[in-house]
Amino acid sequence: MQKKIKKVLLFSIFSISIIFISCKSKQVNNTVSKSSNKIENTILVFSKTNGWRHKSIPAGITAIKKLGLENNWKIETTEDSNQFNDENLKNYKNIIFLNTTGDILNSQQEKAFIKYINEGGSFVGLHSASDTEHKWPFYSEMIGAQFKSHPEQQTAVIKVHKENKHPSIAHYGNTFQKFDEWYNFKEPVQSHVNVLLELDENSYKGKRMGTKHDIAWYHHYEGGRIFYTGMGHADDTFADSDFLQHLKEGISWALGETNVQLDKEGxxxxxxxxxxxxxxxxxxxxxxxxxxxxxxxxxxxxxxxxxxxxxxxxxxxxxxxxxxxxxxxxxxxxxxxxxxxxxxxxxxxxxxxxxxxxxxxxxxxxxxxxxxxxxxxxxxxxxxxxxxxxxxxxxxxxxxxxxxxxxxxxxxxxxxxxxxxxxxxxxxxxxxxxxxxxxxxxxxxxxxxxxxxxxxxxxxxxxxxxxxxxxxxxxxxxxxxxxxxxxxxxxxxxxxxxxxxxxxxxxxxxxxxxxxxxxxxxxxxxxxxxxx
Structure with missing residues (x-):
């Protein structure tokens, strides 16, 4: 009987130890979540398409997940529009539209997204995010410009608007060359945005915008931080270290981790x-x-x-x-x-x-x-x-x-x-x-x-x-x-x-x-x- 009791006691102690270790492990995980500001650093990558589907979407997801690991961001991915509801969107500090196309949200989901932005949520749009929701006025004004056409993929010279002092362009010189699919927009980029990058239309074939052809920008819109870059058509772009730096800093700014700095002299x-x-x-x-x-x-x-x-x-x-x-x-x-x-x-x-x-x-x-x-x-x-x-x-x-x-x-x-x-x-x-x-x-x-x-x-x-x-x-x-x-x-x-x-x-x-x-x-x- 005593041996049986000893065995039971030993088993109980062992079980309690396991439970203690398990709880301690959970406490550690919770501590990590708390210190990393789970909600504030959680990003939803949305890649639903209802039009042209870019083959680079998987490469984009991989690249963004890697940025997440490097920058302590929790990355979640979806193509389910039903996630755009008031309760669920509260879990995210930033939403990335990764090469989305066409009409991808219904009217109720649009209302949830507007509320999300109005209450301080942020948005990052890549490439064909500007070929999305053409009939939704809020989105059109938020994104800043919408896709019309594009020439064949080719190298172009890009002018950098250094005067805007945004961290996403700090690593670029005054100009650089990049191979991508360059979008023409229906109208010039709206005046309420701050332009970061501009295509030199004399450097490539198929220009359509005239003398000024903006291709990346940021702004504060109706309560939220908005960042858009027209780059991101092919897999190669998501392996380009300069582009990844551009994207990382754009996301970091959208999250509110960085700001556009004033000149020291004012x-x-x-x-x-x-x-x-x-x-x-x-x-x-x-x-x-x-x-x-x-x-x-x-x-x-x-x-x-x-x-x-x-x-x-x-x-x-x-x-x-x-x-x-x-x-x-x-x-x-x-x-x-x-x-x-x-x-x-x-x-x-x-x-x-x-x-x-x-x-x-x-x-x-x-x-x-x-x-x-x-x-x-x-x-x-x-x-x-x-x-x-x-x-x-x-x-x-x-x-x-x-x-x-x-x-x-x-x-x-x-x-x-x-x-x-x-x-x-x-x-x-x-x-x-x-x-x-x-x-x-x-x-x-x-x-x-x-x-x-x-x-x-x-x-x-x-x-x-x-x-x-x-x-x-x-x-x-x-x-x-x-x-x-x-x-x-x-x-x-x-x-x-x-x-x-x-x-x-x-x-x-x-x-x-x-x-x-x-x-x-x-x-x-x-x-x-x-x-x-």
Whole structure:
């Protein structure tokens, strides 16, 4: 009996040991998953075709899987459109369309994909990803251009747009030669993208695009990061080390692992053709003479949309030899940077013009600089993106306003009215931090400046915004007037810190002028700002 008990005990101890080892192994695996940020680094490679099928798809999958192993990305592959649903897409930080063709998603799957991009998902398209979903407007605008034809495969010279400083082209010289199948597109690449590579049409036969033939680009679109390269037709491309570096860095940027860096000395954001900006135009008031649907309520009316500015609400003029941004104010709109920025010092000068427009003829002249702008265009009043606002308004320059689902905390005093009721928050560096958002559960979405420091109408004023991490500081004519801490963004059921975003300059029914718009990277707040 004792021997039997000993055997049972030994077996039990052995079993417990096995279970312990197994559990420990699972814990190790879970630790690896956690440290590698499973969801954030998980990529879905989608290669479904409903048209021409490229023989290089298997080679592409192999190459991307190898990049995954080298860069700690979890790669999953599919040709099943049913995976495009809200719940499943939450598992992926990036989706790659690898030589997809034709219509491959139904209407419900398209809605899930749009939601995925709007909530911060990213997209990488290779080669015939531009020969996909030709009848879907969202996809057409997102991908940037769509396939029309191609000549025979041949070597071409490719010009590298070094000025865009994207990591996917850093390893290339100013030009290089490449053998591939070079696509002609139905229309020139859309102006809201940042071009990375351009074909030299004089270097090969079968050109169709004219003098400018872009073949790779990136942009931030409706909440997501988008990267496209026209290379990738044949197996050989996926064995080319330069192309693989290009692709790796494109994916890494799309994942948010890298960013496009600012020049150390800073960049002038204003040129005579507004090349670093897009325009988003809101609804049109009936008083405006333009051929578009009108609305008395410009906060809810149909927006004119992306880069549709027939009235030239935003333009660049010359004043005393300087480039000056003129904003007529006739239609609500936002001049929007193509790139997102973080950790910077933004400076601009502004002055008011004379004209005002309906529906604000009786109101103060109004504009604004929106920063850390996130998500879709038109999230706020069908015009502006969710963002933090540096208010530019007569008598209120430097006020903070939280637009949409981007908001923050301001050290401030609670000011009461004559009846002893809460009236507003006013910035005070020693005040209690108040969470500010225009939403239920918040007392306000605005904090007034600490003091009035504007010059008289018609005179130039200097506006500055310092952004570092999720904190920002507003200055008017060299004086600190506001400070925002813990900037954050409510998106997809989560609240996330906001440390970067686009910049928008508002048109809001008043004529206004801006110049010397510059952005410079910072790694610390200047000493002059530390003792707030």
């Amino acid at each position: 960049e002038n954001l204003l040129d005579n053709n507004l090349s670093k900006w897009d325009v988003w135009m809101g609804a049109v008031h009936p008083s405006v003479d333009v051929d578009f649907e009108k609305s008395e309520n410009v906060k809810t009316g149909k927006p004119m949309g992306l880069n549709n500015d027939p009235k030239k609400v935003f333009s660049v003029i010359k004043e005393n030899g300087e480039d000056v941004l003129k904003i007529t104010g006739e239609i609500y709109g936002g001049l929007t940077t193509k790139n997102e920025y973080g950790d910077y010092h933004f400076t601009a000068q502004f002055k008011w013009g004379e004209k005002k427009w309906k529906p604000r003829l009786q109101d103060k002249r109004d504009s604004g600089i929106l920063y850390h702008a996130k998500g879709i265009h038109g999230a706020f009043w069908n015009v502006w993106m969710s963002s933090l606002e540096f208010q530019v308004q007569e008598g209120d320059c430097g006020d903070f306003i939280a637009l949409g689902d981007v908001y923050g905390d301001v050290p401030s005093d609670r000011i009461k009215n004559k009846e002893g009721q809460f009236n507003k928050f006013v910035y005070n560096p020693k005040g209690k931090e108040a969470p500010l958002k225009w939403a239920g559960g918040f007392e306000s979405g605005q904090a007034s400046k600490s003091k009035l420091n504007e010059n008289s109408n018609g005179e130039w004023n200097t506006l500055e915004i310092y952004c570092l991490g999720n904190e920002s500081i507003h200055l008017v004519n060299g004086v600190i007037v506001n400070r925002i801490k813990n900037a954050r963004y409510d998106i997809g059921g989560k609240t996330i810190p906001v440390t970067q975003g686009k910049i928008q300059i508002q048109s809001e029914a008043a004529e206004v002028y801006y110049k010397n718009i510059k952005i410079t990277p910072i790694s610390n707040f200047p000493k002059s700002l530390k003792n707030l």
